Amino acid sequence: MHGKICAFLILCHVILYGCNTAPVPPEVAIAETQEHEIWRAGANFYMPAEYKAHKAALRTAKDHLIKQQSRLSLFRDYEPVRKEFGDIISGGNGLLNQIQEYKRTKLASIVAQITYFQNRIDTLKKLTLLINEGRAARRQLMSAELLLTEAQRFAEKGKYSDAEKKLKIIPIYAASASEAISPVLNRYADRNQISKWRTWANETIEVSREKGSYSIFVSKIDRQLVLYKNGRPYKTYTVGLGKNGFHDKLHAGDLATPEGKYYITKKLPRSKYYRALLINYPNEEDVRQFARAKKNGLISKRAGIGGLIEIHGGGKEGMTYGCIAMDDHHIQELYNLVNVGTPVTIVGAIDYDNIISSTIKDL
Amino acid sequence: MKRLFLSLTVTLAMLFVLTSCAKQPTQEMNDSKAAIDAVIADGGEKYANEEVKALNDQLTAATDEVKVQDGKFFKNYDKAKEMLAKVKADADALKAEIPARKEKAKNDATAALDAAKTAVTDAKALLAKAPKGKGTKADIEAMKADVAGLEASLTEAEGLIASEDYMAATDKANAAKDKAAQVAEQINQAMAKKK
Structure with a gap:
């Protein structure tokens, strides 16, 4: 009798707890580790919808696993769960590949943007230097360059979304810098304006030819003063201009160099x-x-028109209040050759395809 | 027969008492969740993102274990309780570590800002040595504006430190430092050309 009872109790225990518990399929742990890898790869940044779907599938599979684990061991069937987790692992591998591909594309796009913005900034910087302009523009460009440096650092660390955030701000600074200098630049790309300057230049050269005398022609864009004799270039000098030399002078203190047809009114030896x-x-x-x-x-009611514009020495690298500056030995040479009454024509540019007009096409 | 019935009843009663009376560890689950939330509230996702993710994963695993037991006729939450206790302990330990990490980030940001300030000051000192007179070379003038732009970015970095955004401040300060070094190099080149 006792033997039967014992046998019955053993049977009960076997039914309740099983002889041994079937192990959880290894795919479960693999899928969990993989999910961490996917997260670490930045799935929630780069592929949030796909990552969400992957996590939902993993959750469902885990719920199925839990269901199996809750069953009596004799009735557990891990096969469907194993298959489900296997599918998730395949999907996860696909997602990882997609993320890597996305990141590769992202990096290529970021590198292209960095190159584009660097070129644009370099061009704008070149223009600010060329026209002696841009205290405000240069500050904007420096802000843009700093953002570019930050974007580069983020890209190097694989933080592509942070890099993109920085890159998105750059056009604001670049546009602001461009806007600051465009009033000056646009005149050098304006064909009507250049035609007017060409007419002045031709008239000045013509006077030199007709009278067999000297005429002075200054091209701001070339930073050149050309002395014409009998209608032909006789001497060419490099010159410095006003601090805002690429502007046309409008009033006293604007540090601009005037544009127009003038003549020498006085020679100042000292x-x-x-x-x-x-x-x-x-x-x-x-x-x-x-x-x-x-x-x-456009100007203050109290502004004066200014005056005392000279061609003087002091060095061609100098930035003046609006005058034209030359190296001392060159002004000496010029001083000796010209007289009071010699025509002086100052223009912005005479070539339609000048360095400014061709550069701003790239902006 | 009577004895068999009695044995069975006793056995089943013992099993019932030992297992199926176990209660779901709701309090432990709430405590663990609260401990993780406290880490996040202290800036865990910023200063210990990886660990926060691991803690959340551990919590999910513990919750899954609770669910497994929920589905069983004979419940045993001991393993789940153990897992939840570990989550809470790890979260508490991480929370205690956050101030030190924050302090380190702050110190790093401050050091980066100091280095950037030094680099900008050096660039300014170089500019002060640039030729003076009625006007200076256009490139020197332009670089003065560049340095002014750099100074503005230092102010931004200071603002980021004040708002406890130390990592962004470090990035900004490091960028300013690199750029200041470049500007200094350009100033040297411009001055060399001038000589």
Whole structure:
């Protein structure tokens, strides 16, 4: 009798707990480790929808596993779970590959953007240097360059979304810098303006030819002063301009170099800047332009038109208050050759395809 | 027969008492979740992102174990309780570590800012040596504006430190330092050309 009872109790225990518990399929642990890898690869940043779907599938599979684990061991069947986790692992591998591919594409796009912005910034910087302009623009460009450096660092660390966030701000600074210098630059790409300057240049050269005398022609964009004799270039000098030299002078203190047809009114043998040739700025057109600007509120009502614009020594690298600066030995040479009354024509540019017009096409 | 019935009843009663009376460890689950939330509230996702993810995974595993036991006729939550206790202990330990990590990030940001300030000051000192007069070379003038731009970014980095965004401050300061070194190099080149 006792033997039967014992046998019955053993049977009960076997039914309840099983002789041995079937092991959880190894795919479960693999899928869990893989999920961590997928997360670490940045799935929630780069493929949030796909990652969410993967996690949902994993959750469902785990629920199925839990269901099996809750069963009496005799009735557990891990085969469907094993298959389900196997599918998840395959899907996870696909997702990892997709993330890697996405990141590769992202990196290529970021590198291309960095190159594009660096070129744009370099071009703008070159232009600011060329026109002596851009205290404001340069600050904006520095901000853009700093963002670019930060973006580069993020890209190197694989933080692509952070890199992209920085890159997105750069156009604002670049546009702001471009806007700051475009009023100056656009004049050098304006064909009507250049035609006007060409006409002045031709007239000045023609005077030199007709009278067999000297004429002075200054091209701001080339930073050149050309002395014409009998209508032909006789001497060419490099010059410095006003601090805002690429602007047309409008009023006193604007540090711009005037554009127009002038002539030498006085030769100054003892100038603060070695030798100087005073010109008749403001001429009639300058006076009209000044009056128009004042009337239209473009300049202060208290502003004066300015004067004392000279071609002087002091060095061609100098940035002046609006005058044209030359090396001392060159102004000496010029001073000796020209006389009061010699025409002086100052223009922005005479080539339609000049360095500014061709550069701003790239912006 | 009577004795058989009695034995069976006693056995089943013992099993019932030993196992099926076990209660779901709700309190432990809440405590573990609260411990992880406390880590996150202290900036865990910023300063210990990997560990926070691991803690959440551990919590999910413990919750799954609870679910396994929930589905059994004879429940035993001991393993789940053990797992939950570990989650809580790990979370508490991590929470205790966060201030030190934050402090380190702050120190790193401050050091990066100091280095950037030094680099900008050096660039400014070089600019002060640049030729003076009625005007200076255009590139020197432009670089003065560049340095002004760098100074503005230092102010931004200071603002980020003040708002406890130490990592962003470090990135910004490091970028400014690199750029300041480049500007200094350009100033040297410009001055060399001038000589």
